[in-house]
Amino acid sequence: MRTAQIFYNNQLAGYLSKGEGIYRFVYDKEYLTAAGRRPVSLTLPIREKPYESDILFPAFVxxxxxxxxxxxxxxxxxxxxxxxxxLxxxxxSGDRIGPLTIKEVYGD
Incomplete structure (x- = not known):
């Protein structure tokens, strides 16, 4: 399984992973209660329950x-x-237009 940290304006917002053909996005527990938090996408509203899909979420594509x-x-x-x-x-993981930055988590 490969996993990435998803940052929204340099704040850890959640984790995106892929394993056995399933993509999973889950918001970080601290981000769920952070002041001024925003969803990473309108299609991924903030919630505790993980999102799962057999295709990469359009917000990341x-x-x-x-x-x-x-x-x-x-x-x-x-x-x-x-x-x-x-890809x-x-x-x-570098400079991007927009608030999202993706960084792979190694050793998962």
Missing amino acids: NLLSEGANKAMQARMLKIDENDYFG LLATA
Whole structure:
């Protein structure tokens, strides 16, 4: 299973993981009670119960490059173009437009 921390404006908001074809997003317990908290997406309202899906949540897919840029990134990073989770982990940890930053958790 691969897991990533999801940061909203540099505050840990939750965890995204993929295991056996299922994606799971869960909000961090401290974030659930933090003042001024915001959902990471309108499609993922704040709640305790984890979200599960057989496809990567659109809120995270939208962080990926498309078309020729996606093909170039996949080729340079040696990641299959259809491995959205792998591309997300490899490309969404740096400076981004928008409030979300993704950082892989190692040793999980």
